[in-house]
Amino acid sequence: MKDKKNLNSNSNSKPWRPFTTTCCTAEDQTIFGNISRCRPSKSEFSKNIAPLPSFRRLSFSDLSRSSSIRINEDLAQSFGSDLYDFQLSELRAITQNFSSSFLLGEGGFGTVHKGYADDNLRPGLKAQAVAVKLLDIEGLQGHREWLAEVIFLGQLRHKNLVKLIGYCCEEAERLLVYEFMPRGSLENHLFKRMLVSLPWGTRLKIAIGSAKGLAFLHGAESPVIYRDFKTSNILLDSEFNAKLSDFGLAKMGPEGSDTHVTTRVMGTYGYAAPEYVNTGHLTTRSDIYSFGVVLLELLTGRRAMDKTRPKSEQNLVDWSKPYLTSSRRLRCIMDPRLAGQYSVKGAKEMALLALQCVSLNPKDRPKMPVIIETLESLQKLTDMAVTCGQWSATPKPGRNAVASAKVGKREIRGAIYWKKSPVAASPKKK
Structure with a gap:
């Protein structure tokens, strides 16, 4: 629960023929996150x-x-x-x-x-x-x-x-x-206690697959706004191919000269675009904001909203922005479960892409074809953090104990982790 140059079509699919509906409008009351969904008894x-x-x-x-x-x-x-x-x-x-x-x-x-x-x-x-x-x-x-x-x-x-x-x-x-999607949701792999963490290459594959699904919706003859893009709605098959699920909040995009669809606010806290939350104006760029949030979750291993963390760290977008523009700062917030096994250049490019996607100005957000092209270009990169000075090399035999005692590190699978995570520190200026 799979690459196409023509994102508007699929050789095995029918053309998208919209029904004449006011799709997923809710006239009864405002709807958002886990608040009431205007359900009858x-x-x-x-x-x-x-x-x-x-x-x-x-x-x-x-x-x-x-x-x-x-x-x-x-x-x-x-x-x-x-x-x-x-x-x-x-x-x-x-x-x-x-x-x-x-x-x-x-x-x-x-x-x-x-x-x-x-x-x-x-x-x-x-x-x-x-x-x-x-x-x-x-x-x-x-x-x-x-x-x-x-x-x-x-x-x-x-x-x-x-x-x-x-x-x-x-x-x-x-x-x-x-x-049936045997690998479950991306949410489970990132945030639940799985025995094996998702490797960098798999995270990149999932990002590309979900981007292609979103691009198909946006590029359809009558564009569709997904409106609920998040890790729990990205399902994975046995080969970790990503597929979007749960279209209960999907809505037809603006038609003719209209620039947006005005609707009641529906979605999930942390993923919804600020302009949509504030005005109810919905566009395909609202989905792109949500996609940027998921990229940040893939990079950091943190949830979009996490009330268990200190107040300054609860909103992933706000907390992570100062770290996204340099590889040195980015290292401080990369998912520790990656164990330094990620492309330094690839992680920085993904972070910059995420930063564009979550721009407060919707017009500054890239469109899905550009996002896909950027992510696919990262697949060829093989520079890994543990061999590029982003994580210290493993000390030679006989020096482990001294090094560990001096700098407070511990060795796991050939990479060294800081016992005290640096993520809580404020980013330093270049």
């Missing part, structure tokens, strides 16, 4: 069910009243064999009744369970592991986002977008079935 949801016109004319402001029967008919008519319409009983069977033993994760949408679909489940569906997302009707997100996910992933096909296999809509139940 189960009782309200049941009261509001009523037939609506053809699916292609559905407005997202009407979704809470849509009939599950009519939605199934409209979805089937719109997507045909591209998406499977599963029954709830089938999804219960392949997940062992949504067993906790099969639980992959849990969020505002609900729970995600692993399942196994054999080749007898549906004609044409190959046997494979799948991920089944079960909507919590009483939760923070809901029917609007479920249908947005079906609309976008039902039409969009790209190697760096997670594949939606099918859906289930029975009365108040809403489920989505995706391809």
Whole structure:
């Protein structure tokens, strides 16, 4: 949960055909991060069910009243064999009744369970592991986002977008079935206690893959603003190919002479562009800000927002900016789990790119094709910090004890780490 010169198309995909919707607008209340997602209660949801016109004319402001029967008919008519319409009983069977033993994760949408679909489940569906997302009707997100996910992933096909296999809509139940991504999310690899840290080359590969997914969305015939680019929404397959997931907040970009889309603020603290948070003006450059934040997370191994740290270090963008313009300063904030095994020049170029992406002036942010070209050029670099004076070489045998006693270092796997991290120190002037 994969390089294209033409980012607007894919040889195995259909052209992007937008539905006539006011995608993912929420007229009820302001929505942001983990704050209320304007969800109806189960009782309200049941009261509001009523037939609506053809699916292609559905407005997202009407979704809470849509009939599950009519939605199934409209979805089937719109997507045909591209998406499977599963029954709830089938999804219960392949997940062992949504067993906790099969639980992959849990969020505002609900729970995600692993399942196994054999080749007898549906004609044409190959046997494979799948991920089944079960909507919590009483939760923070809901029917609007479920249908947005079906609309976008039902039409969009790209190697760096997670594949939606099918859906289930029975009365108040809403489920989505995706391809299974065995490596989980980038968030887990960066911030959870994994046995092995992501190497520099893998981090670069993930950055390039996710950039290509975002470029595909921005370069579509009718541009799509992802609006929720973050590490938890970047999923990884067995070869660490990155794929974007969770399109519940995606929105159609501005049309004609419009420069932006004005909408309620939705997203995640730390990743959302400042101008969007302040004004509600949404553009593709809002996604580029979020991409820059993820680059900083890849470099530092720190979260975009971390309330457990001192106040001056809680916001990753604000804290890291003074360190990003020189290799010497950058060394102080590089992820210690990299053990100095990273390209000095590559890290500096990525840091400068991230700095451009998180510029307060949206017009100064680079576009996705430029970002991809920059990141791909870093793949050839082989200079490593442990051999370039950025990290001291391992002392010769017999001097280890003396060196360790004098400078307070410890040796691990041929590289030397400072016992006391220098990241808390203020950056020195060049």
